[in-house]
Amino acid sequence: MDIDAFVSAHRPTWDRLEHLVKHRSSLTGAEVDELVDLYQRVSTHLSIVRSSSSDAMLAGRLSALVARARSAVTGSRNPAWREVVRFFTVSFPVVAYRTRWWWLATSLAFVAVAWALGAWVAGDPRVQASIATEEAITQLVEHDFADYYSENPAASFANRVWINNALVSLQVIAYAVLLGLPIPYVLWQNAANVGISGGLMASRDKLDIFFGLITPHGLLELTAVFLAAAVGMRLGWTVIAPGPRRRVEVLAEHGRAVMAVALGLVVVLFVSGLIEAFVTPSGLPTAARVGIGVLAEVVFLGYVIAFGRRAARDDQTGDLEDAPDVAPSG
Structure with a gap:
């Protein structure tokens, strides 16, 4: 031949x-x-x-x-271990990466609102008085804020924080079925809590304690919440503006991809919960505790950018490889 x-x-x-x-x-x-x-x-x-x-x-x-x-x-089908590897190297990071502008906008809006509220509370005694009595504010600033992180055993506290934050993130994503309309309100509530607490601490010159305690775990925790809110609102937007494809097809694809983020954030929030339970209340110097939080944040963002950008270049969407509504039929 x-x-x-x-x-x-x-x-x-x-x-x-x-x-x-x-x-x-x-x-x-x-x-x-x-x-x-x-x-x-x-x-x-x-x-x-x-x-x-x-x-x-x-x-x-x-x-x-x-x-x-x-x-x-x-x-x-691929072996289970390959599905797990694909999830962490493609599905989760690519959805987060493709949502980056929604994610960034959500983060900036949250920080702006929290900062504005904090400055307002810190600079106006009348606002402080409308929030709580002088004695209650003193109790919060001098004891309650710091004691919150150490009043329970670290292991049980980590478990409770993890479950609570995971439920909040899943709740935010679930609001996508309502076109994401409730999500800004949920973010407003959280921004108000952060801003008011920070403002009260700042009014008593305790802002160093506030950031020293909230930064180690808060960076990663809030980043996860912002991502959950971003993908939820983006999913809701696909119902309004699906583009040239059928609305039900786009919604199904984005919905499955969003669930990848929901599952991935369970792991991210688990790490955040460990930091909050074991690092935030520890006896480490403030710089060391903050440094651990910053490192965790940088590692997470670097992971999303590196793996997400590569998957996006390969035209991956984070959807299932053989999704039932897009799989071929003879």
Whole structure:
């Protein structure tokens, strides 16, 4: 057999099959039929090469192509460990990365509101008096704010914080079914709590204690909440402006991708809870505690940017590889 002539005659078929396998999640019915037909033809080509040629490289290439095509045709699934790896290297970071402008806008709005409220409370004794009595403010500033982080055993406190923050994030994401309309109100409540607490601490010259206690865990915790709010509002926006695709299709795709963020944030908030329970109330110097919080924040953002940008360049969306509403049907 003239191997060069054989390759020249059948290379377009192999290239076409490789293309269909690569894009199997978005094939039309006709393309699925073509995929099955080409799989059978290339399987025959592989048999011919194995029986009539000693070209190991060609046989290896066709063997790999046939195996991938068989997987696409039969719908065999990846091992569980590969699904986990894909989740943390593609699904979660790419959704976070693609939501980065919503995420940034949410963060800036929250900080602006909290800072403005804090400055207002700190600078006006009448506002302070309307919030609490002088004795209550003194109790908060001198004892309650710091005691909150150390009044319970660290392990149980970490577990409670983790569950609470995870539920808040899931609640924010769930509001996407209401077009994300309640999410700004939830953020407002949290911004008001942070701003008022900071303002009361600042009014008694305790701002160093406030930031020394809230920064170690607060950076990562609030970043997670901002991300949850951002993807929730973005999902709600797809209902209003789905673009050229069908609204139900876009909503389903974004909804599944958002669930990837919800699951990923469980891990992020677990780390934040550990920091809040074991680092924030520890006897470490303030600079060390804040440094740990900053490091955790930088690592998380770096992870999202590195893996998310790479996945976005590969046109990944964070959706399921074989989503039921976009999977091809014959």
